Amino acid sequence: MPHPLVSQQMIDTYQADGVVLVKGLFADHVDQLRDGVAVNMADPGPYASENKKAGETGRFFDDYCNWTRIPQFRDVIETSPAAEVAADLMQSRRVQMFHDHxxxxxxxxxxxxxxxxxxxxxxxxxxxTISFWSPLDPVRQATLRCVAGSHRWEKEVLPTRWVSEDGFFPDEGQYIPVPDPDAEGMKVIEFEMEPGDAVAFNYRTLHGARGNQSDSRRRAFSLRLVGDDARYVERPGRTSPPFPGHDMTPGQRLREDWFPILLQRQAGSEPLT
Ligand SMILES: O=C(O)CCC(=O)C(=O)O
Incomplete structure (x- = not known):
């Protein structure tokens, strides 16, 4: 049986669309996550950035890979239902930590x-693969937007730098250009969400978000996990996050001392649907 937050229909939707809403995934952890975000913003890590193009208003802060030093994040990762829900949606026996954002x-x-x-x-x-994007404030217009089925596209979309819009890697040949899903009539999935709800999406799901023109903050916590078939792959440059000194080789599972196993279901104990 899947976790009570998950239905068979959600599993089917996740597999088909690469995105599904998980109502209340972190509902019991909203205050803890807000505290963690406050700690993070008061004491940013080495990868923190302020995303601002010339002429833009407001403040768009982001930072990642802080769960080992921010106890609130570690506790949520270890005690929330995220790993169980991830196993169900990914259809994976194993769930391994990747990083927080x-x-x-x-x-x-x-x-x-x-x-x-x-x-x-x-x-x-x-x-x-799975990413849980969870707002810590109610979101309407500034919610996450995902293109249904894009996780099955044969070629990956060109990764770019968010502010300069330059290609992220020197080699751009192997990617498709960044589409404009609204103009191109793609099926964009988005939800009005309450604090602690989560959008679950595959790492290959094309997604984005509008600015926040509202008069309240839009804090979001994202948790990235991987399953059975995830392997280390070489990219044409420094990845984001980079994890310097990781020492892994292509085809290897992510090293468990850096990326701990959060859940391992035994064969036969949890019938796959
Ligand atoms: O919060 C946002 O604006 C974007 C989130 C995102 O891109 C992600 O979590 O991967």
Whole structure:
């Protein structure tokens, strides 16, 4: 049986569309996550950035890979139902930590999060991947937007730098150009969400978000996990996140001392649907 937050229909939707809403995934952890975001913003890590193009208003802060130093994040990762839900949606026996990401758009932030797939920035290959994007404030217009079925596209979308819009890697040949899903009539899935709800999406799902023109903050916590078929893959340059000194080789599972196993279901104990 899947976790009570998950239905068979959600599993089917996740597999077919690469995106599904998980109502209340972090509902019991909203205050803890807000505290963690406050700690993170007061004491940013080495990868923190302020995403601002010339002429943009507001503040768009993001930072990642802080769960080992921010106890609130570690506790949520270890005690919330995220790993169980991830196993069900990915149809994976194993769930392994990848990293956390905080994205805050203060009121009046004009900058949109550009359309992108996360996969091409990462050194991870595989279809059993999942990112949980959870707002810590109610979201309407500044919610996450995902293109249904894009996780099955044959070629990856060109990864770019969010502010300069330059290609992220020197070699751009192997990617398709960044589409404009609204103009191109693609099926864009988005939800009005309450704090602690989560959008689950595959690393290859094309997604983006509008700026935050509302008068309240839009704090979001993202948790990235991987499943059975995830393997280390070499990219044409430094990945994001980079994890310097990781020492992994192509085809290897992610090293468990850096990316701990959060859940391992025994064969036969949890019938796959
Ligand atoms: O919060 C946002 O604006 C974008 C989030 C995102 O791109 C992600 O979580 O991968």
């Amino acid at each position: 905080v994205l805050v758009k203060e009121p009046g932030t004009s900058m949109a999060t550009p359309w992108h797939q996360d996969g091409p920035y990462y050194f991870v290959e595989g279809q059993q």
